[in-house]
Amino acid sequence: MPATLDFEQMLRGVALRVTRPRVAVLGAVLAHPHADTDSIIGAVRRGLPEVSHQAVYDSLQALTAAGLVRRIQPAGSVARYESRVGDNHHHMVCRECGLIADVDCAVGDAPCLTASDGNGFSVDEAEVVFWGRCPGCSTAGSSRST
Amino acid sequence: MPATLDFEQMLRGVALRVTRPRVAVLGAVLAHPHADTDSIIGAVRRGLPEVSHQAVYDSLQALTAAGLVRRIQPAGSVARYESRVGDNHHHMVCRECGLIADVDCAVGDAPCLTASDGNGFSVDEAEVVFWGRCPGCSTAGSSRST
DNA sequence: GCTTATTCTTGACTCATTCCAGAAAGCCGA
DNA sequence: TCGGCTTTCTGGAATGAGTCAAGAATAAGC
Numbered sequence: 001m002p003a004t005l006d007f008e009q010m011l012r013g014v015a016l017r018v019t020r021p022r023v024a025v026l027g028a029v030l031a032h033p034h035a036d037t038d039s040i041i042g043a044v045r046r047g048l049p050e051v052s053h054q055a056v057y058d059s060l061q062a063l064t065a066a067g068l069v070r071r072i073q074p075a076g077s078v079a080r081y082e083s084r085v086g087d088n089h090h091h092m093v094c095r096e097c098g099l100i101a102d103v104d105c106a107v108g109d110a111p112c113l114t115a116s117d118g119n120g121f122s123v124d125e126a127e128v129v130f131w132g133r134c135p136g137c138s139t140a141g142s143s144r145s146t
Numbered sequence: 147m148p149a150t151l152d153f154e155q156m157l158r159g160v161a162l163r164v165t166r167p168r169v170a171v172l173g174a175v176l177a178h179p180h181a182d183t184d185s186i187i188g189a190v191r192r193g194l195p196e197v198s199h200q201a202v203y204d205s206l207q208a209l210t211a212a213g214l215v216r217r218i219q220p221a222g223s224v225a226r227y228e229s230r231v232g233d234n235h236h237h238m239v240c241r242e243c244g245l246i247a248d249v250d251c252a253v254g255d256a257p258c259l260t261a262s263d264g265n266g267f268s269v270d271e272a273e274v275v276f277w278g279r280c281p282g283c284s285t286a287g288s289s290r291s292t
Numbered sequence: 293g294c295t296t297a298t299t300c301t302t303g304a305c306t307c308a309t310t311c312c313a314g315a316a317a318g319c320c321g322a
Numbered sequence: 323t324c325g326g327c328t329t330t331c332t333g334g335a336a337t338g339a340g341t342c343a344a345g346a347a348t349a350a351g352c
Contacts, residue, residue: 019299019347020318033254037339053164057340062299073221075273078339092267120281121238127221127275137264163318165330183308198332203309205330226307 014066024048025059029069030083034091034100037079074100074129090127094134103130155166160212170194171205175215180237180246183225220246220275236273249276286287 007023007030016022021044025036029035032058041056060081063069069084074093076145084102092101132138153169153176162168167190174189175181181189187202206227213232219225220260222238230248237249238247 011170017298019349021300043184050301054341055300058299061264071221075217075219075225081220092265092269094267101267103265115301119238119249120284121240121247121276121278122284123238123276123278127277127278129275130267131271132267133270138266138268163329165318167331196332200333201331208330267305 010068014068016062016066019059020048021051021055022059022064023072024051025056026063029060029063029081033084034080036077037081039075040081061087069076072100072127082105092130092132092134094137095131095135096133099134100137105117156214159187160214162208162212165205167185167197167201168208170197171202172209172214175206175227177207179228179248180218180226182223183227194207218246236276236278238278238280240283241277241281242292244277245280245282247280 004023004027007026008018009020010026011022012142020028024044024047025040027047028040032039032043037056037060039055040060041051041053044051044056060069060071064081069083070085071079071081072091074091077098080100082102083138087104089102089104092103093099150169150173153172154164156172157164157168170190170193171186174186174194178185178189183202183206187197187199188207190197190202206215206217210217210227215227215229217225217227218237220237223239223244226246228248233250235248237252238249239245262289
């Protein structure tokens with residue numbers, strides 16, 4: 001796992017100022033993939049109790065804009081952040097417990113990116129979300145069909 | 147375009163009570179694909195000025211649960227509703243103006259549904275969102291690269 | 293060490309969505 | 323057609339994630 005110095009270099013690498021809140025936020029996202037903003041604020045405050053939620057929001061936005069983290073937001077969920085960027089992976093979301101898991105692109109490389117025509121849209125990203133039930137909920141729920 | 151009587155039959159077909167708000171909401175979703183809740187409230191009130199926003203929310207939820215309409219919510223957007231259900235189509239979202247367009251499944255039938263393995267998830271739906279720029283914004287934006 | 297531009301803190305605010313309780317209306321059987 | 327029951331609608335308030343704004347603090351460059 002990267003140390004604080006690595007976070008600094010990551011920030012400098014994308015021309016972002018190195019501040020304690022940003023380092024902490026970056027570390028929190030790395031440590032807690034798919035965490036929502038509130039969890040990130042909590043994780044950041046474990047190391048920096050004084051950080052305001054606004055600073056976390058702003059840091060997340062800066063990191064997202066810089067491409068160091070990626071923001072995902074399945075329907076009906078709050079914003080979540082993950083550190084896997086650059087690769088073309090997708091997500092599975094459990095309808096019951098909200099668990100999010102990474103999946104590498106389903107049919108090989110990136111077939112979903114080839115939007116056939118797309119009404120003239122210039123597509124730069126294809127986001128795939130698989131909805132279903134996680135192993136835990138799938139087992140637990142198979143008995144109770146209320 | 148379906149008439150009010152058809153809406154009634156659609157509601158009865160899914161064992162939902164036929165109420166004027168629901169008929170109006172169903173008609174509004176049919177008439178305005180990808181409309182957000184506020185637009186639907188406005189459209190409904192054109193015919194039924196007295197309808198409360200709560201009734202619209204509740205009707206939309208009932209219609210969604212019954213499968214008559216489908217709720218979509220791209221990241222950073224409010225909830226939107228559409229009437230194309232049952233077919234496996236996806237959406238393109240313009241990053242600039244928020245325009246949403248339907249696209250039939252990219253690579254043919256439904257390749258994205260075959261989530262390779264998926265960590266043991268039992269997948270029941272694959273939602274694909276193509277992010278990019280619509281023809282209008284793509285043309286307009288190519289000149290101004292602020 | 294100093295200057296400047298950027299970032300953080302504090303606090304209030306927006307607004308989509310939900311919750312609640314009472315009133316109204318639709319559906320079913322007679 | 324009518325009564326009873328269940329569900330839905332109305333009206334208002336509340337929730338909560340996210341945003342906005344202004345001044346104070348801080349990091350980067352010289």
